[in-house]
Amino acid sequence: MSEEITRWGRRIHGPTLPGQGGRCARETPLTAAELHEVIEIVAAARRERRSAFLPERLRTRHWASVINALEGINARLGWPGAGWKVGAAAKEVQAAEGVPEPMPGKLSARGLRTSPARLPRDLFINYRCSECEFAFRIGADLPPRPAPYTEAEVDATITALLPVLEIGDTVFPDWYGASSYLGATLDNGGAAALVYAAPIADWRQFDLPNAKIDLYLNGQYIKSGFGRAAMGHPVTSLTWMANWLRARGQGLLAGDLVSTGTCTGHFFAAPGDVLDVDFGPLGRVQVEYE
Numbered sequence: 001m002s003e004e005i006t007r008w009g010r011r012i013h014g015p016t017l018p019g020q021g022g023r024c025a026r027e028t029p030l031t032a033a034e035l036h037e038v039i040e041i042v043a044a045a046r047r048e049r050r051s052a053f054l055p056e057r058l059r060t061r062h063w064a065s066v067i068n069a070l071e072g073i074n075a076r077l078g079w080p081g082a083g084w085k086v087g088a089a090a091k092e093v094q095a096a097e098g099v100p101e102p103m104p105g106k107l108s109a110r111g112l113r114t115s116p117a118r119l120p121r122d123l124f125i126n127y128r129c130s131e132c133e134f135a136f137r138i139g140a141d142l143p144p145r146p147a148p149y150t151e152a153e154v155d156a157t158i159t160a161l162l163p164v165l166e167i168g169d170t171v172f173p174d175w176y177g178a179s180s181y182l183g184a185t186l187d188n189g190g191a192a193a194l195v196y197a198a199p200i201a202d203w204r205q206f207d208l209p210n211a212k213i214d215l216y217l218n219g220q221y222i223k224s225g226f227g228r229a230a231m232g233h234p235v236t237s238l239t240w241m242a243n244w245l246r247a248r249g250q251g252l253l254a255g256d257l258v259s260t261g262t263c264t265g266h267f268f269a270a271p272g273d274v275l276d277v278d279f280g281p282l283g284r285v286q287v288e289y290e
Helices: 002-010 034-050 063-077 091-097 151-155 178-183 235-246
Strands: 080-085 104-108 112-114 117-119 129-138 158-168 191-196 212-217 220-226 258-259 276-279 284-289
Touching: 034 063, 063 104, 080 129, 080 191, 080 235, 104 191, 104 235, 112 117, 117 191, 129 212, 129 235, 151 235, 158 235, 158 258, 158 276, 158 284, 191 258, 191 284
Parallel strands: 080 258, 112 191, 117 284
Antiparallel strands: 080 104, 129 158, 129 258, 158 191, 212 220, 212 276, 276 284
């Protein structure tokens, strides 16, 4: 395998390399009319499963506007959710995407699969950005409140740990090129599908920051990562997600899944590829892309 494939996956993410997306000129907020236009463009493309083009006049790096667009697009679509994902939890991915902080994404019930899974083409539009992660199932509501949740409070609600492969996709051609206007963030944090292994109830016996994950492509070893890539500890990332929702008057719900961010960076796969992710004593996730 070439060094580039080992690090980022197949060169099917568009012509722009990670971290080279630059920055669009605009930093100012979207007006209400512009926000509505962005929501309609992206929601229509996701509904029709096709690529979209965002005119230059609608491109901004104003973070609050991008997050408002993310929420508006998901509200416009109204698709059933199954929880949340934390994108760009790792500093490496934040640099590649050009984002100022981690980014949220809503998990779709339609995109959930148990491992081993064969994922149909109609789950994706442009990409299969495969990320090896730890997810948690929440057993009690964490509703909005004035005070931030502590890690201990969030930890107490966890009923299970699940090794997962979280798969990213966006409507925008050229994944890293769209980072100039935070395209992956805007389009639901890139969330498209999630494949999970058997849940582990007694997960606290494991040293998650040092838990090793090995990624294989079509039977060949590619790279490894560790749980600490997710903000130092996956529970720290989960707590970030709980407080992001809390601050916006929302909350995690009992039964939600939360995937806490890639521990192996991005890996772009293609139709026909088979990924095998070895989480050691925590389990294994296997995915075949149709």
